[in-house]
Amino acid sequence: MEDYMLPCLNKKLLGFECMGCGIQRALSLIFQGEFVEAFYMYPAIYSLIALFLTIGLNIFFKFKNSNIVIGALAIISVATIVISYIIKIII
Template identity: 35%
Template sequence: MLPCPFKYITGIDCPGCGFQRSVIALIQGDLHKSFLFYPPAIPLLIFFTYGITGSFFNLDTQNHFVKKTGFMIVGTIILVSYCLKLYNLDHKVSI
């Protein structure tokens, strides 16, 4: 596993921390564990897959609506997940 340089320098998780473990759990077939490690992993992988296949097969050529919408949805999921992680971390430390 690759170490997170942001976490190494600052001591707090970055918005992508847990993605590697989540993908490994997903490859092993454990969806629940994958979701617990990093909730945005599955939507992010779907978005990447659509983006890569879309560039090969010229999908979503008109105004890139699906890509923009997917980007906003996945970005929101990442942001909410990260805020909840930081909120829970803060409550564990202060209690």
């Protein structure tokens, strides 16, 4: 599966990682059953999975407060992505 991963164009052209670097490898690690390593690779992976699962389920089954849940998961995901990217840059 690693042979078919897309390269990060930002890293290739500009020389530094983008905020999405690591998401493919984290998904690959989840499929291999390495859940802790997936979190270390891309900390927002689980909140993004929860977000997309909620959006997908909401298409078929309308939840009462789905907009609140989806909004909260989106905020958590974006905050996690930004914070982990800042930490990656500093360290």
